[in-house]
Amino acid sequence: MGFTIGGIRELRSGSRRRGRTSECTAVAEYTGLWGWDVAPGARAGNGQCSCGDTGCASPGDHPLEFSPEIPAGATLDDVAKAWSDVPGAAVLLPVGRGFDIIDVAEQAGSRALVRLERMGLPVGPVTATPTGRAHFFVAPGGAAELPDLLYRMGWDDADLDLHALGSGTYVTAPPSEMAGLGPVRWLRPPSLDTAAAPPQARLLLGTLAYISHRT
Incomplete structure (x- = not known):
């Protein structure tokens, strides 16, 4: 290699x-x-x-x-x-500095991304990994808030394929390969407004949880 x-x-x-x-x-x-x-x-x-x-x-x-x-x-x-x-x-x-990550299955993430954009909700950068995951970039602190947000939205006891990554973790970014499995790619590339100020996790979580549950 x-x-x-x-x-x-x-x-x-x-x-x-x-x-x-x-x-x-x-x-x-x-x-x-x-x-x-x-x-x-x-x-x-x-x-x-x-x-x-x-x-x-x-x-x-x-x-x-x-x-x-x-x-x-x-x-x-x-x-x-x-x-x-x-x-x-x-x-x-x-992760945990300019952004946190909400991690969902790529199929659910792609469907949620379309719905979020149709609803006019703010969406930050989103990557797809060769392991079939979608990483949604959200404002720092989102990982720590996730359990409470899921509880308040009524999703705390649901079987969701949804996780958060926070401070102390790293994500592979395009154009690199992840763990020798294949390249990471953008589902929604960063822009000047979304990279510096990714959306709060609470704005995306309802849709991500619903689609993840249905998928």
Whole structure:
């Protein structure tokens, strides 16, 4: 897959050019336009993780410990310089800072997204993972509020395939692959208004819970 176990060391011929035009450009957009921090992440191939730990519990699905995060506001030149130390790294976004995540099955998420947009409700960025999940970006604090919100909406005792991710977790962002299973893609890409101020979880949760329950 172009890297060696024990640290991401891709073949230098062409890897930096590809990084500059894909990962670096995407990371610079995340930091410069959307105001998100980015963590270089490990990648997986043949069941092995590029972090070098042969017993890694999450191959290709965690930040690289030796590589610092790239802060919000970093320019393309800043990103290219930082990424040259970890060519081929996955693009991970720290959750709990600019956004939290509501995680639902992709089928339910796609149906809910159509309904939310028809209803004119504010919707933030949404990604789809190769594991069949949809990640709805909501305002920070949404993960902590989820149990109480579900209780107040009467969904606390329902069997819902719906979860929240908050501070201390990371999500893989396009154009990277997630855990060697395939690329993450946008169902609804970020925009200037939704990236900086994603909607409160309560505005989406009723629809997401209803569709998840029906699906």
